[in-house]
Amino acid sequence: MSLTRRQALASAGAVIAASGLPKPAIAANESIRVGYLPALTGPSSATGIGINRGIQLAVKEINEAGGINGRQIELITRDTQSDPTKAVNGAAELAHGEKVSVVFGPVNSGESLAVVPMLARTNTPQIHPCWVDSLTDPQKYPMCFRNAPTNRQIGGAANRYVVDVLKAKKVAVISDTTGYGTASVNAYVPMLKAKGAEVVYQSNVDAANPDLKPELLRMQSAAAEAIMPWSVNAGFLSRIINTRGDMGWDVPIVGQTTLGSGQTKALLEKPEYWAKVYPNNFRTVCYAAGGKLQARTVAFLDRLKRANIDMGDTLLWWIALGYDSPRMLTEAMKAVGTEPTQIVGYLNKLKGFPGVYGDISFTPEQHNGYPDDEVVMVEANSLRDGAFNLAPGYNA
């Protein structure tokens, strides 16, 4: 009986299939590729540099502890240079060229506005910490999750502090003329009114305007009991604080995190003008009464000190946010592997992931994971070791 070449090949194939040869061992040991889109350079890099310190520490710790089921995490980093165009290019390269399992970032909203829709089309799971509300939508972007607060939560916390804690009835709301500023005022003023406050002054002012005294005089004559500025422009915010100080008016200023930044501090005419200024921050990384931090934050600070992480030029919440993100992804991939749909399925049911930055929970309908009550206000002039004191009233 003769055996044709085709029959021989078919027989050999059948034997190999039947014998169930093991897959090459390399697949089980190769690293898990995690895409990472920080802004490490450029004008908006301060946040990215802080977050990066946490990310690098977490990945190092995870890998030293054996990685994810024996596989090491490999961070594939593309510096966005604070540029949305470069962020989109980096994201495309991560999704198509590098074939990463999941992407963390970008860390600035302007970049995420460009990247989120693009990554959604590639079915790549994504986690980002950007605040613009529209950057999560389980219908449009089912694989995109946010492990940070939304702008609405940020404004809501400031409004709660002004109305519920300071008991201010008449409020002045001011912003610069940027998209962020005007959108914030438009969103937060109705929320304030819904809480029963009277908005006695509302305006958008050019951030480059060198003299804000007319605006503050208008607020004063309207008997405002709190000023709420919404801007990320340190020059604009410092002019509000300086003008208040020069007028000898001790009205509290409550608003955006930049109120407590080093750039704002550098522009103050007198250090004492920073008193009664309350920017947003996050309860888990703030000093409560007596200068105490939460136990998990104290442990985290010890870890940072042991790793010689520099805290002098950044904020604790940035590092904590960076530290939590790969740990959350690790928990997901340890449980369900690296298939995108499996990761998303796991995250959709995530409940109370205990991060240093905050407890994160998601549902299939809610991809904003940060809890409302962790967003708080702090004393701007209390910064030490990257953390602030809670604003007065929270401990009462």
Next chain:
Amino acid sequence: MLESIVLSGVAIGCIYALIGITYNVMFSASRVFSFTAGALGMLGGVLGSLFIAQVGMPLIAGFILALFGGVVLGIVTEIVAVRPVLKSLDQHLYVLSTLALALMVQQFTAIEWGTDARPFPRLLDFARGGFDQQFWLPILACAVVIVGLELLYRHTLIGHAFMAIAEDTYAARALGLPERRLRMTSYALAGAIGALAGFAGGEMLLAFFGNAPLLTFYGFVPVALGGVGNNRGAVVAGLLLGLFQQAANFLVGGIFASVAVFAVFIIVLLVRPEGLAGAALQRRV
């Protein structure tokens, strides 16, 4: 309230007037509106802050170096953005070339200096309050520039040469005047005046890259209202602009103040296209 309007209004008006004079000095030598005038003002503030607050230089050294930075940018403007388009002035290509250079300077400053405003040092160790140095320094700078330019143009030989090329470039060249060198000197002078505006107004405006477009636009208004090439008109119009803007800030506030300023600007130009102090051009027939 009146005191605040006058103090801030006159001070900021003097800064606008100085930027207007910067436009004029460059225009007189080349018939070109160089939109680097605002960038020169911005650079004066940023370089002043860099040399004095960051590097820690003495006030005088920082001041001279800041002005020198303006001089360099003035010369670069002439070489890069003006000279190549002089042959086709009627096509107004200088609008693109000078605006492009101004944007490049602004973006470079944003990248190297940062996008946040930084403090400008307090130049003199006087207590704050009342008629503060942040108000009188721009007024003093403006007065010095006006007197200096009057003396230069009317009582020196080089000043007469400037006047000659401003009046008629071809005739001046026919008389043997070194037109190119005079033009470059004019741009260097304009650079120093622009940087002086930003330096003197540093405490009000802060060291901020975003001051460039602000000064480019508000500095152009005194030129248009005061009459092109008319320095005295620029000063008067600059002061009026500052006072009106500050009054609008108090009376209507917010973005409406800017709207009010530009509404008046447009109305004035509709009524008097040659500017408040300018003379209507005679058309040769």
